[in-house]
Amino acid sequence: MKKDSKLISEHLDKEQNRALTSLLNLIIPASEDGKMPGASDIVFIDYINNENLLSLIQEGLIRIIDESNNQYGLEFSALSGAEQLEIVNGLKRELFRFFTDLTTQVVQCYYQHDDIHKAIGLDARPPFPKGYDVEEGDILLLEPVFLRGKIYLD
Amino acid sequence: MGEKIVDFLIIGAGPSGAAVAWSLSETNASILCLEQGDRMEASDYPSAKRNWEVLKQREYHVSPNVRKLPTDYPINDKESPIAISNFNAVGGSTILYSGHFPRFHPSDFKVKSLDGVADDWPVDYYQLEPYFSENDKMMGVSGIADDPAYPPINGLLPPIPLGKMGNTIAKGFNNLGWHWWPSYSAIITRSYKGREKCINLGPCDTGCAQGAKSSVDITYWPVALRNGVKLKTRCRVREISVDNTGKANGVIYYDESGTECQQLANIVIVACNGVGTPRLLLNSYSKLFPDGVANRSGLVGKNLMLHPLGYVEGVFDEPIYSYLGPQGCCIQSQEFYETDTKRGYVRGYTMQILRGPGPVETAISGVVRREIPWGLDHHRTFAKLFGHTIGMGIIVEDLPELHNTVTLDPNIVDSNGIPAPKITYKLSENSKKMLVHGLKRGKEVMTAAGSLKNLAFGPVRKAGWHLMGTARMGKDPKSSVVNEWGQSHDVKNLFIVDSSIFVTSAGVNPVSTMQALALYIADAMKKNIKSLLN
Numbered sequence: 001m002k003k004d005s006k007l008i009s010e011h012l013d014k015e016q017n018r019a020l021t022s023l024l025n026l027i028i029p030a031s032e033d034g035k036m037p038g039a040s041d042i043v044f045i046d047y048i049n050n051e052n053l054l055s056l057i058q059e060g061l062i063r064i065i066d067e068s069n070n071q072y073g074l075e076f077s078a079l080s081g082a083e084q085l086e087i088v089n090g091l092k093r094e095l096f097r098f099f100t101d102l103t104t105q106v107v108q109c110y111y112q113h114d115d116i117h118k119a120i121g122l123d124a125r126p127p128f129p130k131g132y133d134v135e136e137g138d139i140l141l142l143e144p145v146f147l148r149g150k151i152y153l154d
Numbered sequence: 155m156g157e158k159i160v161d162f163l164i165i166g167a168g169p170s171g172a173a174v175a176w177s178l179s180e181t182n183a184s185i186l187c188l189e190q191g192d193r194m195e196a197s198d199y200p201s202a203k204r205n206w207e208v209l210k211q212r213e214y215h216v217s218p219n220v221r222k223l224p225t226d227y228p229i230n231d232k233e234s235p236i237a238i239s240n241f242n243a244v245g246g247s248t249i250l251y252s253g254h255f256p257r258f259h260p261s262d263f264k265v266k267s268l269d270g271v272a273d274d275w276p277v278d279y280y281q282l283e284p285y286f287s288e289n290d291k292m293m294g295v296s297g298i299a300d301d302p303a304y305p306p307i308n309g310l311l312p313p314i315p316l317g318k319m320g321n322t323i324a325k326g327f328n329n330l331g332w333h334w335w336p337s338y339s340a341i342i343t344r345s346y347k348g349r350e351k352c353i354n355l356g357p358c359d360t361g362c363a364q365g366a367k368s369s370v371d372i373t374y375w376p377v378a379l380r381n382g383v384k385l386k387t388r389c390r391v392r393e394i395s396v397d398n399t400g401k402a403n404g405v406i407y408y409d410e411s412g413t414e415c416q417q418l419a420n421i422v423i424v425a426c427n428g429v430g431t432p433r434l435l436l437n438s439y440s441k442l443f444p445d446g447v448a449n450r451s452g453l454v455g456k457n458l459m460l461h462p463l464g465y466v467e468g469v470f471d472e473p474i475y476s477y478l479g480p481q482g483c484c485i486q487s488q489e490f491y492e493t494d495t496k497r498g499y500v501r502g503y504t505m506q507i508l509r510g511p512g513p514v515e516t517a518i519s520g521v522v523r524r525e526i527p528w529g530l531d532h533h534r535t536f537a538k539l540f541g542h543t544i545g546m547g548i549i550v551e552d553l554p555e556l557h558n559t560v561t562l563d564p565n566i567v568d569s570n571g572i573p574a575p576k577i578t579y580k581l582s583e584n585s586k587k588m589l590v591h592g593l594k595r596g597k598e599v600m601t602a603a604g605s606l607k608n609l610a611f612g613p614v615r616k617a618g619w620h621l622m623g624t625a626r627m628g629k630d631p632k633s634s635v636v637n638e639w640g641q642s643h644d645v646k647n648l649f650i651v652d653s654s655i656f657v658t659s660a661g662v663n664p665v666s667t668m669q670a671l672a673l674y675i676a677d678a679m680k681k682n683i684k685s686l687l688n
Contacts, residue, residue: 031533103521103528111513112205120513120540128202128363131353134479137316139298141324145333151302153261153268153492 011054012045016061018077020045022084023064027106036119039106047109053101060098067091160186160384161687162679163405163419165391165434167191168246169665170652170672171425172370172378173289177676179381181683187383188407188417190390191225191242194249194371199361206357207514214360216250216616218242225388227568227575229429234579236460236618238429244387245371247427247619251665252359252482253340253367254506255295257286258667259304261492262660265553269493269500271584272553275657276629276638277674279305285670285677292377293368293669294342294349301335303488312343314352319476320484323468323507323544326603332489337506338666339483340368347373356512358480367480389415392572393438393447394422394648400442402648408570420687421679423649425672428458428621431654432560433575435625448625448642448650453635455561457554457623458577459659462585464548464593464612468600473541476510484509490595491661499587501551503661505596508545516540523609544600548592548612550585551661554623581613589613620664625654640675647686651675 012020021040030038048054067087068076076084092099110116114124123130161183164171175187200206200214211220216239218226225242241250260279265272287309296311313336316324320336327334341358344351352366365372379385388410395416397403404418424431432455436446446454487505490497511519516539520526526535563576581589593610600608628634631643636655642648651672653664660667679686 027528028532029530032530036533104518107517107521108208108514111517112208117513120537122513126202126204126206127355127357128199129353131355131364132478134315134317134354134475135321137318137320137324139313139316139336141321141328142298142335144328144331145302145335146300148331148333149302151333151488151492152259152304154305 012058012061015065015075016058018075019061019065020057022077023088023102024106026081026084026088027103028110037115039110042110042113042115044106044109048105053105056098056101060095060102063095064088064091159404159418159420160184161420162186162423163188163417163421164423164425165405166246166425166427166430166652167244167375167385168425168427168652169248169370170668171246171423172374173292173669173672174423174425174651174676175383176292176374176378176381177673178679179378179383181680183683183687185383186417186419187385188389188391188405189244189385189387191244191246192387193244194361196361196363196365199363201355201357201360202363206360207512210357210360214250216619224569227572228566230563230566230574230576231618234460234577234618235581235615236462236579236613237616238577238618238621239616240427240429240621243371244375244385245369248369248665249361249371250359251369251619251663253480254482254486254663255293255338255340255666256486256504256662257304257307257338257670258660258662259491262658265501265658271500272658273628273633276627277671282667282670282674285673286666288673289666289669293340293373294346295338295340295368296343297338298336303333303335303491307338310338311346313337314339314341314343314480314483315354316484317475317479319474319479319509319544320507322470322474323599323603324485326599327487329602330599332487332599334485334487337483337486339480340665341480341483342366342368352480354479356477356479356481356509358482390568390570390572391434392570394424394434395438396440396442396447396645400645402447402645412570421647421649423651425652427652428624428654429560429575429577431650431652432624433562433573436562437573443644448635448644448648450644451632451635453626453633455559455624456556457626458558458560458579458621459552459554459623459656460579460618461552461620461659462550462581462589462613463617464550464589464596464610465614466546466548466593466596466600466608466610468544468603468605468608469539470542470544470603470605474544475541476543477512477541479509481509482506487599490592497591499584499591501553501584501588501661503548503550503588503592505592505599506547506549508547510541510543510545513540516543544603544605546596546600548589548596549661549663550588550592552585552659553582554626554658555582560624620653620659622653622656622659622664625650626657627655628657639678640671649675649679
């Protein structure tokens, strides 16, 4: 699956894009069995159409990149997964809203994607017009409830 | 701008306004309904869109403060642990309701006599029974007869499918020897009155693209309009006007362009729900009614009841495909509905089984609850939750208390400059005890059904759908706003037909009872139409 090319956004520079890719892979990495794509495999930035949210994401990325340079002298995307997590954990309080909003947006985008729906066994379509089949269930289970008799007060 | 006088002017095209409009349309009277919302298009509903789960959190959110549509008005609910939900449209809140449609019980109308709390209603279950049946017929309701928790209910369409999830939780109830019954659902399970049957789209609570959920825009309104009722949308009523004898003579409203208009009427019928109705009455102040029209009792806006809601969720090892099926309709239990003083509280509650959420909601709530982590474990934990959960709403009976109120906010106004309603509400000790009891029993039944783990909390904040009690009915003008016929004690040609006239709240969803009551009131109006119009 292609990665960086899908994430290029006029709102983010190249380093920010790379940092975002790394962050998305920390939140939802591809599964080890290869059945589930990682969050960075899904077009994400195009999904964000809220300018406030975009600027929040950009500000958060800038802070993460700064911290990475301060601590390791390397850009965030060049760090190991463990090092990246250490940076993230160190900034979780300071960037609480950033991480909360980013995670929510990533999850929303990810679980609406056709590839993900197929991977979790759903049809990649809206519920209407086909609908879904639901098994009727066993109405005979009501027998003991019925046999118990009236429980309401007149 | 003026309009010619109409016989009946109905404010609000939701469930009670629609029922009254339809009932009165049998007469030769001229009837006009003013609705601040729009007509809905089924093709616009989220279930016809790929991003339906996200739309539920935006344009179709339950809170007007989140949606912020042009048809919404803001509601200050910061001084309430329960946020107010509503929807303004032809169809009102039935557009977004789940269609869970139980009736009140006989005991709900006489809580003072039975339990020594609140007040008895001036009507009883059996007076309303024919109107419940008439309403079921108009709406299209599915379920099964012979429920031991109710007097006989007939004429139901076949029940909503239980699914593997329903079977699982039903066995849990049976293991404990507790009552359960397939939900009474305002969802048609076979073709009915020109509408197509339910195809299990799932998110009924964002509007039904199939038209199988019985919202009143597709049940009552088409017939009422065919019968000659006029309906104007995007008309927001500011106040009910009165003449110098204290009789209502019409309303002042804003049309879509924001132009102030007047509509004259012989009889004014208010159907704006338990928050919208007191807001309108309180804002209709004049020399004759300085505290708001129909408010000489001082009770308009008081006794707000909201049904505090508890939530229980069980997680099951086996896939039970709980994301399939109508979201709010599966089965209900009324094992703990009637009072048993040994439990430490009076009255009771309904356990309403809820289907599991879709993938987005599963993932987001899992992340928020810290159940789904970042990293490789994300996929493993998501797979253990999605389609593996059963939800349960605990709907506790809320008793009326004077300090729970709807007032006019001194600072916040809507887009027409009309003061927003302000909610001041706190849970009673009785409700808290009932909630605790319900959450415990909910976890017990989940465990009895085989859940691996349970969570339970309450009250749920975004669950203030059931808005009741703020213009209560009664025989004494000192202790009620309207009489047993929905007629204002103070203004004889002003009627209220929505759930604001409820004396108590029962422990079930209110729409079925609200509509039965509206039909009952409309019937009385028809019987007395000559004297009313004279």
